Amino acid sequence: MVSQLDITRREAIEAYHVIGEAPAPDLQGIVRLAATVCGVATAVINIIDDRSQHQIAAVGIEPAVCSREDSMCAAVIARPGRVVVPDARLDERFAQNPFVTGEIAHVRFYASSPLVTPSGVAIGTLCVFDESVGDLDESKREALDLLAHQIVDLLELRRISRALSASNDQLSRFAGQISHDLRNPLTALTGFLELAIDSPDMVNAPDAARVLARAESAAERMDEMISDILAYARAGGASPQRTRVNLAAVMDAVVDDLDAQISASGADVRADVDIEPVGDPTLLRAVLQNVVANALKFTAAAGRAPRVAVDAHAVGGGWRITVDDNGPGVPEADRERVFRLMERGDSDADGLGIGLSTCRRVVEAHGGRIGIDESPDGGTRVWIVLPDPSAAADVGADAR
Incomplete structure (x- = not known):
């Protein structure tokens, strides 16, 4: 039976990604230095899990794997500390070990220092x-300990570097999504301000107050989106808020943010969304904004005046939202591909498919599902199913 200590050790080893990898030059350099300092022919870095001993770097022998039962180092790792044995044949821990008896090797002198994580x-x-029988004076024993510490430092540095690299990749994708989502409210804000500035007599213009109020509203929405999405990112993208969402108010904000795009394309956008699902209002707004913006963009690119219908209603165990358009549609074979990062349905259209990739992550973080079907008008239907956390039953497949 695997002990909790073995499980903890295995998890710590997995974090370093050293098992099954070619010996790293920096680790090879340390074992070569250890052999030279200690005046012996062989030095090895052993990683020991609950089953095996893995030699991840070695000098004097070829790195190999052996069972934990055959490992000399496994006999001392339970009580981590420096071990120096002048003649292993005289030590009860090693006298019958195959590395000592000749079954595997003929080890006499043995010394080790543990690799202990932070x-x-x-x-x-x-x-x-x-x-050959041997020993180490105190200075060499201390050097062995120092080199063991340096090995752990190197493993930690490599682990942190991998984590930073992964974080940078996620940050790049997140930055792309932030710029994508903020472009619409920023365009609305700029448009409203330009309209106010272009008024012949801004002070007396009857619409100036209304225009500036809409500009202020767009700025507030942008600020809210920045704050909420950054909070979501800091939580690892897995902890959306759980509150009642006025979906009609969310759609009003979406339409305001897309005002320039709607006006330019002559689009007709209608929404029947008189429900209050449970979720994160900012993130759900970002999802709907992405989906509606795609419907406008790809329908207009096909030379049609966009018609977009957003519908929402309760289903068993949750809520279902659909966004239908009269655009060219998405071929069935491509409906999964367009949800992948940096994919888009029409390779000739402007922009990247980063939006749908993020939409899926957000919907799944809510415990829901998102997909694409054909709309009644022959265009695209994007459907979203959100679960009701208070409902005992799961939302069934027929909710699509």
Whole structure:
């Protein structure tokens, strides 16, 4: 039976990604230095999990894997600390070990220092050994400990570098989505301000107050979106708010943000969304804004005046939202592909398909589903199903 300590050790080892990899030059350099400092023929970095000993770097032998039962270092890792054994044949821990008896090797002198992670988990050893009896003076023993610490430092540095690289990739995608989502309210804000500035007599213009109020509203929506989406990103994209969402008010904001695009395309956008699903209002607004903006863009690109209908109603265990357009539609074979990051249905159209990729992540973070069908007008229908957290039953497949 695997102990909790073994599980913890295995998880710590997995975080370093060293099992099954070619020996890293920096680790090879350390084992070569350890052998030279200790005056022996062989030095090895051993990583020990609940089943095996993995030699991830070695000098004097070819790195290999052996069972934990055959490992000399496994016999001492339970009590991490420096071990120096002048003659392993005389030590009860090693006298019958196959590395000592000749079944695998003829080890006589053995010394090791544990590899202990910053959280205190011993994952292996830096070990030196020889076929002749030997010993280490205090300065060499301290050097062995120092080199073991340096190995852990290197493993930690590589782990952090991988994490930063992954974070940078996520940050790049997130930055792209932020710029995508903010473009619409920013366009609305700019348009409203230009309209006010172009008024012949701004002070007395009867519409100036209304125009500036709409500009202020667009700015507030943009600020709200920045704050809420950044909070969502800091939580790892897995913790949306859970509150009652006035979907009609959300759609009003979406239409306001897309005002320039709607006007330019002569679009007819209608919404029948008199429901209050549970979710994150800012994130759901971003989803609907992406979907409606795509409907406008791709329908207009096909040379048609866009007609977009947004509908929402309760279904068993939750709510269903659909966005239908009269555009060219998405071929059935492409309906899954367009949800992948940086994919889009029409390779000749402007813009990247980053929106739908993020829409799926947001909907799934709510426990829901999103997909594409054909609309009654022959265009595209994007459907979204959101679960009601208070409902005992799951939303069934027929909710599509």
